[in-house]
Structure formats: C-alpha cells, structure tokens
Amino acid sequence: MIEWSEMHLAIRDAFRRFVEAEIKPNLTELEHGDTPPYAVLRKMVETFGLADMARAKFAKDLAREARERDPGAPPRERKPSPEAGNEVAMQMIPIIELCHYCPGMVTALGVSMGLTARAITSRGTRVQKERWALPLLTLETIGAWAITEPSSGSDAFGAMLSTARRDGEGYVLNGSKTFITNGPYADTIVFICKLDEGNEPRERKIVSFILDKGMPGLTQSKPLRKMGLHSSPTGELFLEDVRVGKDRLIGETEEAQSRSGAKETFASERTGVAAMALGIVLQCQKLSIEYAKTRVQFGRPIGEFQLIQLKLAKMEVARMNLQNLVFRQIEMASAGKSMALAEASACKLYAAQAAMDVCLEAVQLFGGNGYMAEYQVEQLCRDAKVLQIYGGTDEIQVSQIARSLLAG
C-alpha cells in the first residue's frame, strides 16, 4: 500500500468533520479540565453507525469460532484478504483524526473497545463474550484492563501481588492496581492477578477475572492528576475480599494461559501507537508550517531561517515514516499476516520517539507561544510523552527488540 484509497479519504474527511465540529470547540474542557470523553465518543459511535458494525462483526466471529470448534473442520489458516486490511485501515483512520486534538480519547476508546473487549473475546466463554464483550464493543459500557500495580509495572507478572484464592465454587480477590485507564468510570474491569495456592508468588498461575462497577469490596478512585492526556481518565482500583463466581474467571478455567493472553494484548496495543503518533505529528506539522509562514522576526517569516527549515524537514521525515508504518500494518493484515512482537516493539519504539521529537520541535518553533496553552502544541507535547511510557516503556521495547536479535 502506498497511499490511501478514495474511500479511505472519504472516511477520513467524515471523521475530520466530526472532530472539528464536536471535539475542537470543546478542547479546553476535555484537555484542561475533568470532562470525561465518553459522551463525545458515544456520539461518534452513533454518528458513524459503528455499533451496528461491531455487532455484525461480533456475530460473524462467533459463527466462525463455532465452525472451527467442529471436530471435522479443517485447521484454521489465515488467507490473504483485502477485507482484513480494510478493517485495520478503518480502525487507523479515526485514531489518526482524533489524535490531531485528543490522543487521550484514543487511549480511553482503545482500552475500552480494544484491550478490554479483546481480553474477553480472545479467551472468554461464549456467555462471557455476549454478556461483557459485546456491550464494550458497542461502547454501551466502558471497560478497563488492569495489570499494573504500585510495585509492578514493567515487571508486570514477576512482582504482581494481587491474588485470587479459591473459595468454595468461586474465588476471593484482593489487591490494588494503579494507572488504570478508564479506572474511575469503568463498568467492566478485567482484573489480572495470581492464583494463590499457598505456593511462591513467582510460581503462581496468572488468571483474569471480569468485574462490574459497584461490586462489594471494589473501590474505583477519582481520576489521578497527571502531566497530560486529560481526555483519558486514569485511576486506581482497590479490591478487598471481592467475592466472584467462576463465571467471572475468563475462559472459566485456571489454565487459560493468561500470561500469553496478556502478551498478545501487548502486541496489539503497540501497533496502534504508530497511528496515534501519525495523528499527533500531522497536527504539529500543520500548525508549525502555518506559524513558520506567518510569524515574522528580523523582517522575515521565520520559515526563511534554515534552523526552522530543519525542524520542518525533520517533521516531514517522521510523518513519512509513520505513514509508511501505518500502511505496512494495513498491508500485513491484507496479506493475512500479523506482526511479530519484536517488530511491533520496534514500531512502537520508533513511533513514540518520533512523536515526542516532533512535538518538542514544534514547541521550540513556536517560541514563547509554544509554551502557552492557546497554541495547542504544548498539549500535544505533554500527551505524546505517554507514548514512551505506557504499553511498555521505550526501555522495555529496546530490550525486547535486542532479545529477539540475539536469540538467533
């Protein structure tokens, strides 16, 4: 793929119009206040008929799985299909457009409709999918996916303290989670913890449970104060003897391999970052070009100074690379391939750094105005920083890329 199709451009224009009408005028409340993003996101889902599309895809996926479970069915192979590429493109385009203004909205939306729903659809039982995943996919409910704890971040599994203890037919859950996207408002929470069978914490199995808002013993904190990404509420979760039945254990089996499940979730989370970075870079570049043409110093537009030109040229290089990474993801989906973890890590590492570099250059190009909220680049700059931290820090991506290189 070397460029967007005419249809993709039409979709882009439609989302752009929505973002300019519904988000741009409310940017201050969304990015400098405490207004949660869900009302606008639900309006977007309704406007573009995304809930019906999600329902149709959900039914199709269930039917396919049922066919594959049939013992006589041929083994599943992924065939090349432009359809699959198109599906990825249609996920990327809204991400790119929303990130011109609110990368946080993409985070809130992605964690709910993406991460949380996928944790349930990929390992859950049919009943669990229908009860919890479908309403997440249509954004009727808001989801959170909770793995990080105060003392376990990058070493998510190793240092994890949250536990599930067997209790008759069910389980008792304890622990605390932090930095959880949508945590303060989530209706449905995927809680990842260790099965305490009286063994050493390092040897315990990883299991995931589905929780509902308001369950006895579950506390959802207020949004935490943070550097940026204000359109994505982030909070803490506290579990004190939360009693759950086996119907809330994802897959209804303790052998559901939650460790690899969580790893797959990481890989898919990483691939979205290129599209986010592209949206941020496109907006920084657009604002910077306008400013470079109109801001006059020493009797000339600053765009005539070579040091400013260097910034614009570097932004363009980043834009091209990010655009091509996005196209590669679409192309891979069309070819029926999925990205290996190391490649997804490399993409995420590059994309996050490129977005951060471009944002810092944009702030610099705007001078004092760049530091002022009115000119938006400072907001994007604060938002971009999170791309280097969540979904695995830059350092963790580096070590994963290197590990794969050295493994051969």
Added chain:
Amino acid sequence: MKILVPLKRVADPDNANKVKIPAAGDKIETTGLEWKPNPFDEYALEAALRLTENGQTPKVRAGEVVVVTFGPKETEQTLRAALATGADRAIRIDTTDDKLDGDLVARALAALIEKEKPDVVVMGKQAVDGDSNQVGQILAELLDWPMATFAATIKEEAGALVVSREVDGGVATMRVKLPAIVTVDLRIVAPTSVYSTKTAATFKYNDGVRFAALPAIMAAKKKLLVEIKLADLAADQALKVEYKAFQAPPARKAGIKVKDVTELVTRLKNEAKVL
C-alpha cells in the same frame, strides 16, 4: 418525488486567506487549495434528503435524489460524499472550473432537466466563492418553472411545496406548484425546517447536515456515477460574464482602544460617522 441537487466544490471557506491571486491578476490560483462542498449546497442536499424520507427511518428513501456537479474528475469526490450521505445517483458534467459562469451552468442544467425530469431542483442560494447568486433564478426563467428563493423552511404537500423565507420584520410564505426550483438559505437545516408528507409534524431533526455512516461511505463506491460532456448539454459554451481582474481586499487597518464610552461615542460620530 424526484429531486435534483446541483453541487459545487469551493475553496475551503475557512481558509480563505490561502486564496492567491497571481501578479497578472487575471484569475484565482487554484493549485494547492483544499476543496470543500459549497455549504449552501450541502444544506440543499440535506433538505432534499429530508423531503424524500420519513425522518424516523432516514435509511429508506421515498423517491430519488440525484446529485450533479460540473468539473474535472477530482470533483467526483464531492459527488461520492453526497452519495454516502444518502443521494441515490450522481452525474458529473465534465469541464474545467474556470470555463463556467452562472448562465452557462443554468443552460446546461436546463438541458439536463429536460432529460432527467425531476419534480424539484433544490439548490444552494449561492456558492461562497463567487457569491453570484444567479443560477437558480436563471434556471427558473429558462424552464419557465415557479421558483422560491432563500428558503428557510419547506413543507411538502400533494403536488406542491410550501416554502417560507425570512424577510425584514417577518416571514414570507408561498406555495409553489411542482415542478419548481427552490434555493435554500442556512436555516433550512434547523431541526424543524423541512417536512415531507411522510415525516410526523412532531419529529425533530438533528441541527445541521447529517453525517454519512461508515457502511454508507463504503457502499457509496457502488452507486451509479455517470459522466456527461458539457458539449452534450450546451453546444454554445460562450461565457456571458467576463472576469476582467481579481484583487485581494485591502488589508484591514489595526483597531484602536478607546478610554471610555464618551470617547467611543465621539469617535463614532465624528470619525466613523455612523451615529
């Protein structure tokens, strides 16, 4: 009811400052401009869609909405967007943007209307680039059809449309028999501006023009879009309007701050001479 909606693409009106006039001053430089549908034409399309549906079930079209534009291949993007929004079929009259004036457009449309035989032509009152505000009126004259201009509301009745427009100090309402030409103003997209005979009088639309849902954007690719040569509709392509020169408006002078109301009043009286 069959409705024809002419659409024009214009340079993005929100970025009017990007419009450049070359030194010769003989034209407007169009390269590098971002194109958008003329807002009044988008309102016309919205009105046409409302007239051919029950507001409760906007996916079902009662009748037909045909959109038409004049221009090179790229203008098909404007037509596709209209098809995604709900129009049934599109026609592109192949020509370049700068070989047109209101008279030629109206003559070509009149010839097209002979073939298409719509019940109504709903169009924007003017395009926001040239602001000529002529095509609807010339077209009504050529066809000898009744016309209602600057419509703020339209209500369908059997064989007629009741159209109102805002005038100084009130609202003028008229009934036009079909076939007719209606040009619309911006209030036409308010929640209670347009009612087909199928839409309940209590129904309220969302304010503004509708968005195309994603599945509709994808389906628009498969809708019929035909190309007609301008020469097939208008043998005589001579322009009646000749553009002699273009000039950018003079730069606005910087404003001043006044001390108090007294100074403001004095200056309005003596300098601005508006009091």
